[in-house]
Amino acid sequence: MTSGRQDYFKTRPNVDAMKPDEDASLLKGFRLGRQRIDPPFVLAPMAGITHLAFRQIVARYGGCGLYVSEMLSARAVPHENPSVSFFLKRWSNERPFFYQLVGNDPDQMVRAIQWLEQRSHESGLPLDGFDINMGCAAPLIRNSGCGVGLMRTPELAARMVSACRKATRMALTAKLRLGWEEAFEPTLKLVRTLEGEGLDGVTLHPRLAREKFKRRARWEYVGYLSSAVSIPVIGNGDIRSGEDAVRRLRKAGCAGVMIGRLAAQKPWIFALASGRLPVSTVRLDELYFDFVRLLSLECPQERQIGRLREFTPYFSLNFRFGHRLASAVQNAPTLERALEEAARFFERNPEELCLVLQREGLHPDAPGCGREAETFRPEPASSVDSG
Numbered sequence: 001m002t003s004g005r006q007d008y009f010k011t012r013p014n015v016d017a018m019k020p021d022e023d024a025s026l027l028k029g030f031r032l033g034r035q036r037i038d039p040p041f042v043l044a045p046m047a048g049i050t051h052l053a054f055r056q057i058v059a060r061y062g063g064c065g066l067y068v069s070e071m072l073s074a075r076a077v078p079h080e081n082p083s084v085s086f087f088l089k090r091w092s093n094e095r096p097f098f099y100q101l102v103g104n105d106p107d108q109m110v111r112a113i114q115w116l117e118q119r120s121h122e123s124g125l126p127l128d129g130f131d132i133n134m135g136c137a138a139p140l141i142r143n144s145g146c147g148v149g150l151m152r153t154p155e156l157a158a159r160m161v162s163a164c165r166k167a168t169r170m171a172l173t174a175k176l177r178l179g180w181e182e183a184f185e186p187t188l189k190l191v192r193t194l195e196g197e198g199l200d201g202v203t204l205h206p207r208l209a210r211e212k213f214k215r216r217a218r219w220e221y222v223g224y225l226s227s228a229v230s231i232p233v234i235g236n237g238d239i240r241s242g243e244d245a246v247r248r249l250r251k252a253g254c255a256g257v258m259i260g261r262l263a264a265q266k267p268w269i270f271a272l273a274s275g276r277l278p279v280s281t282v283r284l285d286e287l288y289f290d291f292v293r294l295l296s297l298e299c300p301q302e303r304q305i306g307r308l309r310e311f312t313p314y315f316s317l318n319f320r321f322g323h324r325l326a327s328a329v330q331n332a333p334t335l336e337r338a339l340e341e342a343a344r345f346f347e348r349n350p351e352e353l354c355l356v357l358q359r360e361g362l363h364p365d366a367p368g369c370g371r372e373a374e375t376f377r378p379e380p381a382s383s384v385d386s387g
């Protein structure tokens with residue numbers, strides 16, 4: 001631990017004691033370059049999850065200040081067919097929108113950015129920025145020097161940002177982990193260098209490269225980084241409720257909060273966190289069937305069941321016996337069979353289908369009252385610890 005960090009922890013005010021009416025200024029949002037992010041809650045990029053169908057479910061409730069795609073290989077992007085690619089597809093109500101790119105070659109990254117900008121120009125669908133993945137810890141990614149592998153080669157990471165900065169005027173961010181070692185100094189130095197190369201903002205998922213979800217995200221580093229650099233810092237990891245997201249914002253003093261797995265469980269979490277709830281109730285069965293309908297409409301048939309299997313373990317955490325839904329869908333050979341299984345599960349659990357929402361969580365008189373903060377379990381059995 002450095003002396004700078006110790007000082008930071010000593011001098012920080014007791015932020016828990018702040019009054020709720022300070023929430024309004026906390027929630028006013030921030031800028032990434034020219035792009036305004038308001039409310040300050042960001043959908044985390046999640047491979048297999050944050051595709052068009054899922055983002056549309058999030059957009060239905062609103063409150064999300066920034067939508068981010070699944071990670072896309074910078075090498076592969078220019079070979080996609082933009083009019084049919086499920087990886088690239090997006091609708092105009094997902095704004096602001098960033099593509100997340102993963103790669104280890106600045107030239108490839110620049111080509112992908114230019115190609116995506118050009119396609120977005122041709123389609124008339126505005127695009128708002130790019131995020132460079134410097135946090136993915138999946139062995140295949142990190143061992144090829146991509147994702148968190150880039151944090152081991154700070155000089156390459158800096159060249160990457162410098163090249164991308166010259167290639168685009170859109171917002172440019174990077175998503176990082178704590179690094180490879182306990183010492184945070186190299187990461188702080190890296191972020192300062194990237195800032196100097198023109199990065200507009202940074203997301204910190206405060207776990208080391210090899211840490212799994214079992215170890216808690218160390219939010220004290222989000223606070224430390226926020227106080228040590230000039231660009232906006234977005235904190236990420238283990239958000240458990242809407243209230244928790246606001247509390248993290250206040251406590252860490254960061255610009256924004258990114259939400260991943262909890263969004264897959266509760267796509268309305270951004271609306272809840274930002275206090276902009278468009279509905280007072282959520283019907284879980286309707287939400288699930290709407291998601292499947294969107295998948296059937298927009299996702300190539302051969303990928304539909306896979307995407308449903310990725311989503312369901314998170315969504316099923318809304319139910320006491322949700323593991324039964326997750327395993328039935330996991331074992332269903334087709335989308336039709338998965339739908340039948342889901343319909344049967346919902347029929348057997350009618351008392352859990354309707355959630356009544358309010359800003360602080362569930363309404364006190366709601367069925368299942370008090371479960372808002374409690375149902376989040378950090379890791380469903382089938383999750384990929386990739387970010």
Ligand SMILES: Cc1cc2nc3c(=O)[nH]c(=O)nc-3n(C[C@H](O)[C@H](O)[C@H](O)COP(=O)(O)O)c2cc1C
Pocket residue numbers: 044045046047048049070071100133135136175205236237238239258259260261262383384385386387
């Ligand atoms: C299934 C899954 C896929 C992920 N894919 C990505 C990805 O494509 N890019 C990325 O930067 N992080 C990825 N992550 C990491 C998340 O963006 C996020 O950093 C992590 O889940 C911690 O946030 P949370 O506790 O809110 O889920 C993924 C995480 C999960 C669970």
